[in-house]
Amino acid sequence: MYDSSMEDRRLAALVDWLQRDLSLDISQLSPASSDASFRRYFRVVHAGGVQIAMDAPPEKENCAAFIRIAGLMRDAGIHVPAVYRSDTRQGFLLLEDLGSENLLDRLTPATADALYAKALDSLFELQRNVDTTTCQLPEYDAAFIERELGIFYEWFLQKLVGLELPQPLAAQLNRTLVESALAQPRVCVHRDYHSRNLMLPANGGLGVIDFQDAVVGPISYDPVSLLRDCYIAWPEHRVDEWAQAYHARLCESRLLDADYPQFRRWFDLMGLQRHLKAIGIFARLHLRDGKPNYLADIPRTFAYVESVCARYPELGQFRQFLQDSLKPAYPPIR
Numbered sequence: 458m459y460d461s462s463m464e465d466r467r468l469a470a471l472v473d474w475l476q477r478d479l480s481l482d483i484s485q486l487s488p489a490s491s492d493a494s495f496r497r498y499f500r501v502v503h504a505g506g507v508q509i510a511m512d513a514p515p516e517k518e519n520c521a522a523f524i525r526i527a528g529l530m531r532d533a534g535i536h537v538p539a540v541y542r543s544d545t546r547q548g549f550l551l552l553e554d555l556g557s558e559n560l561l562d563r564l565t566p567a568t569a570d571a572l573y574a575k576a577l578d579s580l581f582e583l584q585r586n587v588d589t590t591t592c593q594l595p596e597y598d599a600a601f602i603e604r605e606l607g608i609f610y611e612w613f614l615q616k617l618v619g620l621e622l623p624q625p626l627a628a629q630l631n632r633t634l635v636e637s638a639l640a641q642p643r644v645c646v647h648r649d650y651h652s653r654n655l656m657l658p659a660n661g662g663l664g665v666i667d668f669q670d671a672v673v674g675p676i677s678y679d680p681v682s683l684l685r686d687c688y689i690a691w692p693e694h695r696v697d698e699w700a701q702a703y704h705a706r707l708c709e710s711r712l713l714d715a716d717y718p719q720f721r722r723w724f725d726l727m728g729l730q731r732h733l734k735a736i737g738i739f740a741r742l743h744l745r746d747g748k749p750n751y752l753a754d755i756p757r758t759f760a761y762v763e764s765v766c767a768r769y770p771e772l773g774q775f776r777q778f779l780q781d782s783l784k785p786a787y788p789p790i791r
Contacts, residue, residue: 468499471512474549475501479542486510489557500554507554508541515548523550523669526594530671533586533645535579536664555664561652561688569691573683575663576655577703580647580679584712587645589673597646597674599635602730606631608737613755617740618787622778630775637726641675642713648672650679651686676713677720681728687735687758700724722769729765729772732758752789759790 475481485502489509495517499510513520520543530537539553560572595601610627614620622630647654648670656664680703684696704720707713713720736758739751766776784791 467512467514470547471499471510471549474544474547475503475510475551478544479551481505489554500557501551509538509552509554511550511552513548513550515546518548519669520545520548520550526669526671529587529592529594529645530583530665530668534582535668536658536662537668538664538666555656555666556658558657559653560655560657560663561686563657564652564689569695573699576650576683577680577699577706579655579663579665580650580683581703581706581710583647584644584676584679584707585710589643589645592645592673594645595672597638597672597678599639601672602635602638603631605734605737606634606730608741609733610737612737612741612744613739614783616744618783620782620786626774626778630772633771634726634730637723638675638678638730641677641723641727643673644676644712646672646674646678648674648678648682650682652683652688675723675727676707677723677727678731681724682731685728685732685761687732687754690757690760693764697721725765725768729762732761736762756790 472483472486475483475486481501482504483501484504486499489498489500495514497512499512501508501510511520511523513523524540524543524545527537527540531539536555538555540550541553542551543549560576564572606627610622614622647665647668649667650665654665654667656666658664680700684691684699700721701717704713704717707720708715715723736755739755739758742748742751763776763779766772766779
């Protein structure tokens with residue numbers, strides 16, 4: 458039976474739902490994965506097999522959206538966890554178990570080409586098969602992008618480091634990143650398509666999780682999330698090879714009509730926006746949610762920011778702010 462040391466009110470309610478409502482004969486229940494959100498996952502071993510129980514407090518998470526987007530992605534040919542049973546009022550779902558091994562667990566210099574090929578195959582199906590005119594996903598528009606940049610300004614710069622980005626510089630940076638994002642073709646965007654959210658089930662396929670925040674947005678967003686992952690970094694020449702091959706595939710399928718230099722600029726600036734947001738989220742997880750482990754990912758993520766800023770002259774003033782003001786105030790990124 459489940460470990461009594463894990464007991465809390467929601468866990469007790471989840472176990473009650475599994476046993477009483479679903480009539481599962483549970484022999485073991487244990488944490489299945491950590492999550493940067495308010496969701497929790499438990500692996501449930503019962504007489505009928507092994508599945509995942511998701512606890513998503515309804516005041517914090519939207520189970521109905523999770524179920525709807527799971528169906529949307531499944532119809533597009535993406536292997537997302539099947540939803541077996543649900544109680545959206547309480548915020549409980551019983552899901553397919555995609556195993557405990559993710560892409561990050563297997564990535565090495567020797568395995569990267571094959572694993573990224575598999576991940577990009579799945580991403581291509583997502584971008585090709587979801588109809589953005591009927592999917593009813595939120596639009597990743599200018600206001601959305603600026604809200605995400607605000608996470609960096611508020612939680613990292615102001616609350617963690619104690620700095621303010623001068624308003625004219627913030628306005629210029631926002632304008633550059635928004636214009637680049639909105640100029641791109643629009644596709645279904647997972648928004649967290651990286652190595653920790655791509656599972657490697659025992660059947661040899663690729664499973665995709667943490668998709669509930671999907672939007673209609675820029676075509677470069679998910680590719681740069683994957684290839685410039687906050688949790689693992691690769692030499693730039695390998696990233697460029699993977700990006701060029703994916704660009705060619707998009708052009709061949711007519712999802713994209715832009716040369717590689719244009720796509721690379723979109724890719725770089727989209728990555729900059731995403732990495733600034735991620736740095737803000739890592740700070741928020743530490744300051745608000747008591748999860749300091751994510752601070753260790755800030756230096757790697759900041760290195761991406763510096764690299765892109767060095768490549769584009771219009772980011773020169775922001776780069777100067779990073780060098781002159783931020784680095785002295787936050788030693789981990791020196």
